[in-house]
Amino acid sequence: MEKARIALLLVALAAALALPFTAGPFWTGLVTQMYIFGLLALSVDLLLGHAGLFSLTHASFFAVSAYTVAILHVRYDVPTALAAPAGILAGTLLALVFGLAVRTRGVYFILITIAFGYVVWGVAHRWSSFTGGDNGVTNVPFPAIGAAAITSHTQYYYLVLAAIIVCGLGYRVFMRSPFGLGLRGIKASESRMQSLGFRTSAHLYAAFVLSGALASFAGVLYVYYNKFVNPVAASFPVSVEAALMAIVGGTGTIIGPFLGAAVVLGLRNWVSSFFEMHASIMGAVFIATVLWAPQGLVGIAGRIRARWRKARRG
């Protein structure tokens, strides 16, 4: 099966590389979004699939990072080489503060992250003198470092593709590391982990900050793609959808969140062309996923594979 998986990945890579030439600007833009939100979903899944914590505040890091980059470029003419890292840093600093939430578990944790997320949205919305209020910050340029400058959406597409491949590979190492295994241990039995010598709150805090940093990186990629940012980027639906993408695609995997992003964004895009009630469709997807496909697409694929193997043996 390993060979089949590698072959599949290579095919996917080839398709991804060829996309701008085979499908045109509309699809290039949409797939870029899938990569960016897939990365956001991956950051949520770091906590959900590995540590068992359901965070609904990741849009906060995403947005804070995006706003930082936007404001630095648009108002202070700061170049990409400084603005982009500053964005990631800002989001990560916020994660260091919001990481307080790991002092709680279960429902409490979920509710607290929701409340934290709203604080950021509220500030983005009300502090208009700084954030531009509902209008947000517009006219963000393409990234450029020295002589290397992005000048088209197609070029940006490849930059984002490269970025998520690098993140994916790094995530893979992280997943298999002792720290990653420790998180899965905490998810399985926190009490056992403590009796084995793990200071579980410290591990969860570190994981939270790490996932916040990843979400911040997604925010940087987002603002250069979108060229503007407004409070919607910090809103609850964005956080919740990121979690949904991880679940629809399959938690605990690397490819799952990206598949989920493809499904959710693709579905919304398709449906909105003939049906006005987008929110209802999103709502229906949530309900359907919870009731019928809690393991997500990767889980469904796993079940199909298992049945196929059984049939072959039988």
Add this chain to the structure above:
Amino acid sequence: MLTSAVLQAINGVSLAALLFLLASGFTLSFGLMRVVNMAHGAYYLLGGYIGLSIVQKTGSFALALAGGGAAIVVLGYLIDRFLIRRTGENHLAQVLLTVGVAFVLGDVALQIWGGDNLMVPAPAFLKGAVVLPGGVYYPKYRFVLIFLGVIVGLVLWLLYRKTQLGAVVRAGVDDREQVNATGINVDRLFVMVSALASFLAGMAGVAGGAFLTLYPGAEWEILVYALVVVIVGGLGSLEGAMIGALIVGLLDAYGRWLLPEFSYFVLFGPIALLMLFRPRGLFGRDH
């Protein structure tokens, strides 16, 4: 200055009354049934809109309050029976499911009542201003809300602390096995508490819709406030909902007055402090 401070306090307490109506149902639902219902905000909004339509058709505010509440009782029952029940005690699933329900309800409400800011017309004898000592005019309706909040709070508290039924619910909040063991019909108890929570949410929508406007998105704003109340007060505690509502209401009023652009930070402060010293909330317990 002092007059303003007092006025803000009344503002805060009137908001607290409204938040209590919403938060009390949410916290008891969780305490007894371990259900997290993120559609509670949507219940508020829908209840408000339905109440609005009732006033438009019949002219009766009282009927609107009752009708808005009743409509949500029915809706809440259906959602509970056919959807929420299927998630067992999986809180993650409950959150996702009820968020999905809230998205659908919000969208349906948008289609029926549109996107404009609407207000439920209150009867004339409740509107208008009262003159406070010092010659200050203040909206009468806010006092009505406080009155309503106090009445409901008193009734709930008496039911909860002084009746057999309340004792059973309290025992259930403490330990569900106990309730099962006493042979009381647990299912019926759950349905009753759930209905009460739904009724309060729907009624709160009508009451709130007469001084705060109803609009798409309001369901999330009010839900977050209710969540903060419940976090601060502790999940499952009625007293916690009361104290939490007061704290949040007052902080919000003073925050908006003193630091309008950072008023949401004022909500953040107590949560952050609480995380440091009492992660379970003021009256919460380990579940």
Add this chain to the structure above:
Amino acid sequence: MAENALRIDELAKVFGGLAAVDGVSLTVPAGERRVLIGPNGAGKTTLFHCITGTLRPTRGSVKLFGRDVTRLAEYRRTALGMGRTFQITNVFPDLTLGENLALAIVGTDRRKWVLHRPMQAYEGVRNQALESLERVGLAGRADQPAKLVSYGERRQLELALALNTRPRVLFLDEPCAGLSPAERQRISQMIAGLPRDITLLMIEHDMDVALGLADRVTVLHQGRVILEGSPDEVRANAQVRDVYFGHA
């Protein structure tokens, strides 16, 4: 070594109005095998929880090799040499047996914080895990998920997990609970075969197993120590028989 491995002074744990542990004092010299017996509800597991840090005692103190650990968090007690098994098996069901053990092995050292190298790169950990599995009779099963393993085998895994935290004092909470006679034999042999430099404190219901493994026995009843002595003394004692067979 002059210090005792474990010293408990007037330990009490009160829940609501009920004292589950009501003033227990106990001293276990290094290397001894002490068994704790007593009827259900005597407070044995609660006592364990207070000693290992799962619960905070209401009063009293716990000293490990002379060091006061009463207020220390559980993970720090483990780092100081306390290992334990749980009465209800507490392993990691979705992880493989090898992964279960890997966690136990790195739990007490800095490697658990590494996030840039895969666990597989740590040959030492892998070898130790495989060796451990062999010793508890689970050889060759390293890649099986723990949830697919039988109950008896899970108990063996419990023991292996505790042993890999490099304990100086090992707390075993009913290691034979729910096992068939053959499995019981196996586990007691494993325990008997443990090196003598590990001090053992064991809760056990099965009198034969208990008295067979013990150097000394402490009898608990209603949260208090009612007798302490050699296995023969306890076996012969009338009060103990009453307490166990229902006259007390």
